Amino acid sequence: MSTNRVSARSWGTIDLNTCPNIRVTPPGPQSRQWHQRCAHYFKGLSSQVKLFPVAFERGEGCMLVDVDGNRYIDFSSGIYVTTLGHCHPKISEAVARHARQLMNAHDFTTPVKTMLMEKLAAVMPGDFGGFQLYDSGTAAVEAGLRVLRAATGHNEMLSCFHDFHGKTYGAVSLAQIRSPVYGRVRMPGAHMVPRPDAYRPLWTKSDGTIDTDRYIEFYDQYLEKGTVGDVAGFVLEPIQGWGGSVMPPDDFFPKLRQYCDQRHILLMADEVLTGWGRTGKWLCMEHWNVVPDVVSIGKGFGNGFPVTCVAVREPYKESFEKISASSSYGGNPMACAAALASTEVIEEENLLERALHLGQIAQKRMERMKAEHRIVGDVRSKGCLMGIELVKDRAAKTPFDKAGELVYQKAFRKGLAWIPAGHILRMSPPIVMDDDALLKGMDLIDEAIGETEKELGYSW
Numbered sequence: 001m002s003t004n005r006v007s008a009r010s011w012g013t014i015d016l017n018t019c020p021n022i023r024v025t026p027p028g029p030q031s032r033q034w035h036q037r038c039a040h041y042f043k044g045l046s047s048q049v050k051l052f053p054v055a056f057e058r059g060e061g062c063m064l065v066d067v068d069g070n071r072y073i074d075f076s077s078g079i080y081v082t083t084l085g086h087c088h089p090k091i092s093e094a095v096a097r098h099a100r101q102l103m104n105a106h107d108f109t110t111p112v113k114t115m116l117m118e119k120l121a122a123v124m125p126g127d128f129g130g131f132q133l134y135d136s137g138t139a140a141v142e143a144g145l146r147v148l149r150a151a152t153g154h155n156e157m158l159s160c161f162h163d164f165h166g167k168t169y170g171a172v173s174l175a176q177i178r179s180p181v182y183g184r185v186r187m188p189g190a191h192m193v194p195r196p197d198a199y200r201p202l203w204t205k206s207d208g209t210i211d212t213d214r215y216i217e218f219y220d221q222y223l224e225k226g227t228v229g230d231v232a233g234f235v236l237e238p239i240q241g242w243g244g245s246v247m248p249p250d251d252f253f254p255k256l257r258q259y260c261d262q263r264h265i266l267l268m269a270d271e272v273l274t275g276w277g278r279t280g281k282w283l284c285m286e287h288w289n290v291v292p293d294v295v296s297i298g299k300g301f302g303n304g305f306p307v308t309c310v311a312v313r314e315p316y317k318e319s320f321e322k323i324s325a326s327s328s329y330g331g332n333p334m335a336c337a338a339a340l341a342s343t344e345v346i347e348e349e350n351l352l353e354r355a356l357h358l359g360q361i362a363q364k365r366m367e368r369m370k371a372e373h374r375i376v377g378d379v380r381s382k383g384c385l386m387g388i389e390l391v392k393d394r395a396a397k398t399p400f401d402k403a404g405e406l407v408y409q410k411a412f413r414k415g416l417a418w419i420p421a422g423h424i425l426r427m428s429p430p431i432v433m434d435d436d437a438l439l440k441g442m443d444l445i446d447e448a449i450g451e452t453e454k455e456l457g458y459s460w
């Protein structure tokens with residue numbers, strides 16, 4: 001592979017002389033004013049917005065500009081969405097063309113949808129041969145659950161602690177629902193089990209390494225004793241995004257695939273966050289050579305245009321016939337154009353390799369941070385899905401939420417637009433980013449961690 005094949009395309013290049021550029025300490029006066037007006041009505045804001053109420057005006061590639069004219073390096077891609085940078089000309093043009101031509105035709109065939117279907121079948125691993133399109137990740141997950149039931153004739157679902165799958169009833173039932181927001185009532189037949197977390201393992205072997213087999217044994221016991229023997233599917237995120245870029249050990253998914261086959265349970269990977277280039281593969285599961293039976297894809301799929309997908313392997317695709325699969329917006333021409341153009345851009349610009357390359361340089365840079373900062377407990381990445389876990393005490397791995405909050409705000413003030421969560425600094429830069437911009441963003445985080453350690457009295 002020649003070096004220039006993974007070099008940044010102009011769309012991902014940031015002129016570091018002009019970005020980041022903080023003209024007025026953010027959130028500046030214009031941001032505050034817009035935010036006050038908007039937030040008067042727009043309720044239920046995320047913690048990130050509450051902690052840093054900046055108002056954005058435009059995005060261009062890997063740069064964001066706020067209403068005060070401050071320029072930021074984008075380290076979040078919206079929320080794992082604009083994987084190919086903001087307003088990529090090919091994608092914007094494709095959407096605009098279809099916005100002028102035909103906006104909705106229910107689920108009648110259109111040429112652009114046909115071309116998208118053919119493209120999906122061609123690029124995806126394994127024998128994915130049936131697709132449906134939706135307008136949110138949670139809708140795709142719900143459709144995936146219906147497919148699992150229709151394909152197996154069974155009803156119960158297994159999912160994992162700390163997974164996140166969306167905010168409708170079925171999706172919420174596959175996650176922790178103690179929050180009143182989620183109604184506190186799980187759908188019948190939804191079960192949760194622990195999954196191996198490479199940094200915080202529940203079960204380890206005598207040599208201290210993670211004991212993946214123990215998890216699989218537990219699933220078997222749970223199947224016998226915790227369910228009514230009517231399990232349709234095991235639904236889980238390949239890497240937990242909302243949970244904080246939490247990585248599984250490499251043997252987990254191959255073993256889980258084998259287990260599901262032995263027990264006649266279908267495996268559904270929720271790749272809404274991890275799919276379509278984010279980790280350097282079309283599907284994150286490809287890192288472990290595992291093909292799930294059903295997969296949900298969203299976020300970066302249309303690079304900002306709301307379009308999501310459920311893909312089903314050939315043997316199960318007729319199940320779509322039983323679930324009343326269509327929806328008002330699913331597969332509309334603008335959505336199909338966005339997803340098709342995004343897929344073509346990834347291919348044409350060789351961006352899967354680029355995401356892997358960026359992940360490698362980010363990992364090295366983060367390991368340096370871990371060596372230099374006491375509060376950095378763990379650093380991890382798969383392509384452009386990255387995380388730094390902040391702890392009060394490395395041995396006890398005590399989460400350091402206050403530090404997370406401070407690092408978030410300090411780095412933002414320096415010109416890094418991002419969305420960490422609590423004590424875990426989550427990063428998801430566009431995969432088109434150039435190396436220097438990525439390293440500049442990492443420098444800003446490094447500085448912010450150093451200042452936070454000093455402020456909280458945690459320097460070595």
Ligand SMILES: Cc1ncc(COP(=O)(O)O)c(C=O)c1O
Nearest residue numbers: 136137138164165166270272273
């Ligand atoms: C893994 C996963 N599944 C589903 C969803 C829900 O997607 P949406 O917010 O588009 O409904 C999300 C959103 O963050 C997600 O991360």
